[in-house]
Amino acid sequence: LARADFKFFHGLRVRWAEVDMQQVVFNGHYLMYFDVAVMEYWRHLGFNYPKDLVQTLSCDSMAVKSVVEYHQPAKFDDWIEVGVRCDRIGNSSMHYCLEIHRGNEHLISGELFYVVVDAQHYRSTRVPEAMRQRFRDFEGTSLIE
Amino acid sequence: LARADFKFFHGLRVRWAEVDMQQVVFNGHYLMYFDVAVMEYWRHLGFNYPKDLVQTLSCDSMAVKSVVEYHQPAKFDDWIEVGVRCDRIGNSSMHYCLEIHRGNEHLISGELFYVVVDAQHYRSTRVPEAMRQRFRDFEGTSLIE
Amino acid sequence: LARADFKFFHGLRVRWAEVDMQQVVFNGHYLMYFDVAVMEYWRHLGFNYPKDLVQTLSCDSMAVKSVVEYHQPAKFDDWIEVGVRCDRIGNSSMHYCLEIHRGNEHLISGELFYVVVDAQHYRSTRVPEAMRQRFRDFEGTSLIE
Amino acid sequence: LARADFKFFHGLRVRWAEVDMQQVVFNGHYLMYFDVAVMEYWRHLGFNYPKDLVQTLSCDSMAVKSVVEYHQPAKFDDWIEVGVRCDRIGNSSMHYCLEIHRGNEHLISGELFYVVVDAQHYRSTRVPEAMRQRFRDFEGTSLIE
Numbered sequence: 001l002a003r004a005d006f007k008f009f010h011g012l013r014v015r016w017a018e019v020d021m022q023q024v025v026f027n028g029h030y031l032m033y034f035d036v037a038v039m040e041y042w043r044h045l046g047f048n049y050p051k052d053l054v055q056t057l058s059c060d061s062m063a064v065k066s067v068v069e070y071h072q073p074a075k076f077d078d079w080i081e082v083g084v085r086c087d088r089i090g091n092s093s094m095h096y097c098l099e100i101h102r103g104n105e106h107l108i109s110g111e112l113f114y115v116v117v118d119a120q121h122y123r124s125t126r127v128p129e130a131m132r133q134r135f136r137d138f139e140g141t142s143l144i145e
Numbered sequence: 146l147a148r149a150d151f152k153f154f155h156g157l158r159v160r161w162a163e164v165d166m167q168q169v170v171f172n173g174h175y176l177m178y179f180d181v182a183v184m185e186y187w188r189h190l191g192f193n194y195p196k197d198l199v200q201t202l203s204c205d206s207m208a209v210k211s212v213v214e215y216h217q218p219a220k221f222d223d224w225i226e227v228g229v230r231c232d233r234i235g236n237s238s239m240h241y242c243l244e245i246h247r248g249n250e251h252l253i254s255g256e257l258f259y260v261v262v263d264a265q266h267y268r269s270t271r272v273p274e275a276m277r278q279r280f281r282d283f284e285g286t287s288l289i290e
Numbered sequence: 291l292a293r294a295d296f297k298f299f300h301g302l303r304v305r306w307a308e309v310d311m312q313q314v315v316f317n318g319h320y321l322m323y324f325d326v327a328v329m330e331y332w333r334h335l336g337f338n339y340p341k342d343l344v345q346t347l348s349c350d351s352m353a354v355k356s357v358v359e360y361h362q363p364a365k366f367d368d369w370i371e372v373g374v375r376c377d378r379i380g381n382s383s384m385h386y387c388l389e390i391h392r393g394n395e396h397l398i399s400g401e402l403f404y405v406v407v408d409a410q411h412y413r414s415t416r417v418p419e420a421m422r423q424r425f426r427d428f429e430g431t432s433l434i435e
Numbered sequence: 436l437a438r439a440d441f442k443f444f445h446g447l448r449v450r451w452a453e454v455d456m457q458q459v460v461f462n463g464h465y466l467m468y469f470d471v472a473v474m475e476y477w478r479h480l481g482f483n484y485p486k487d488l489v490q491t492l493s494c495d496s497m498a499v500k501s502v503v504e505y506h507q508p509a510k511f512d513d514w515i516e517v518g519v520r521c522d523r524i525g526n527s528s529m530h531y532c533l534e535i536h537r538g539n540e541h542l543i544s545g546e547l548f549y550v551v552v553d554a555q556h557y558r559s560t561r562v563p564e565a566m567r568q569r570f571r572d573f574e575g576t577s578l579i580e
Contacts, residue, residue: 015326020165065505066505076340161471177316207360211318212355213321218352311451311456319452
């Protein structure tokens with residue numbers, strides 16, 4: 001993937017408390033950045049979590065797998081941009097590609113696998129049509145269903 | 146207060162992710178250590194959170210004020226001991242003194258002010274007698290009610 | 291203090307990972323918000339941490355005491371504004387007042403006490419004149435020295 | 436892998452601040468548990484980080500990739516055990532398998548890929564023999580070099 005493959009980026013500044021003694025962001029915190037950026041991606045698509053998923057559709061989403069590849073570290077006070085792209089929706093699953101950039105530098109790559117569950121019993125259920133449509137409208141033909 | 150004023154200590158090891166670029170524990174994380182230690186103090190008194198408070202007594206507790214004084218920093222991999230002592234219970238309020246020690250060194254002092262609320266409307270309510278008795282039994286005459 | 295007593299606010303959105311099972315921001319995380327906001331306050335005054343303090347002036351700052359008062363909790367996805375004001379500078383000490391607001395609601399009050407130290411031995415030293423001037427210029431006569 | 440494939444487990448209790456509104460550990464925090472457990476694994480093998488790597492051997496280690504699979508969530512106050520096993524050492528790379536168990540339940544699987552770098556320029560360098568020997572002694576013939 002390249003930067004141009006992402007239609008959505010969420011910018012954020014690295015906080016002091018997120019940086020460790022190696023003077024880089026602690027490796028686990030990138031998953032928090034991913035989480036923040038996915039929420040903002042959904043908001044950008046007009047789909048607010050948890051309201052539009054849990055209250056309106058009685059569903060929820062759960063992470064089932066995450067992958068982070070560390071190319072270059074982010075450092076304190078860096079302004080970084082987290083690219084988010086939903087590229088595949090299965091029956092109950094969603095797959096997201098993520099990248100973190102600092103200016104022209106590509107720092108981090110990642111993947112998130114979610115499954116949609118019914119909000120009552122947390123059993124996997126089909127990704128609701130109202131949600132799929134948001135992703136189709138935004139990602140266009142690059143979204144695989 | 147001195148170390149001998151605490152009947153309860155909870156030990157823990159400082160984690161890599163909790164230490165910042167100054168090579169010391171980030172100042173906000175001591176409140177997390179306090180929170181962990183108060184839970185363990187309650188457990189030690191035979192009162193498990195949230196079961197024995199929320200489920201059994203339909204109450205909850207909320208922090209209303211916290212104070213942290215930083216004498217010396219804790220560092221990566223330090224084994225530290227967090228002393229907890231409930232020294233005052235008002236009508237709906239509880240006051241805790243806390244200290245963090247590393248061997249003979251007194252690193253941190255703190256105070257936590259909690260209020261007990263009913264679990265339904267989160268309005269302040271009298272600290273339940275079943276809870277008071279646990280503190281009286283453990284702290285003895287040093288507990289002010 | 292009232293909202294009008296603050297000339298500087300830093301806005302941020304509450305993250306999912308910062309909210310606990312009581313559906314409110316974990317009480318310790320407000321100190322992280324304070325830390326972020328103080329850094330932004332310094333940046334706003336043209337004084338970037340750590341460069342302008344550690345590299346240029348061979349000093350550093352350390353928290354010596356923090357106080358947080360919890361009036362109302364911040365919740366997931368809230369847009370909150372953290373007001374920062376340096377109101378007293380002693381020989382080596384600095385005192386900040388902080389407030390967190392959500393729209394018209396005043397959620398949190400706090401205080402931070404820092405001491406300036408030389409960057410080599412971490413012994414307290416006089417707050418550098420270059421730093422004082424930044425605060426004087428911004429806070430005006432309300433700053434007590 | 437099965438529980439019996441791990442010779443080392445590090446136990447820890449889930450903290451209140453680590454649990455989110457879904458009443459489960461936030462998905463990013465498992466990487467922090469992994470990090471803590473790898474440090475304890477090294478300690479168990481008689482190799483203390485950072486002293487025995489950075490000071491003694493002038494090397495450091497950096498995460499290059501991490502994978503987390505979420506089978507079942509850990510919850511507040513759970514006592515969980517994090518299994519760690521170094522199963523492959525390349526020229527400059529190390530690969531770890533990790534699993535988190537709660538009693539008989541297998542909650543989480545993970546992998547960590549590290550690279551050893553020289554502590555001065557952070558360029559990849561051969562995993563030092565003194566370190567390899569520790570892993571060989573502990574993991575025996577199951578370690579692939």
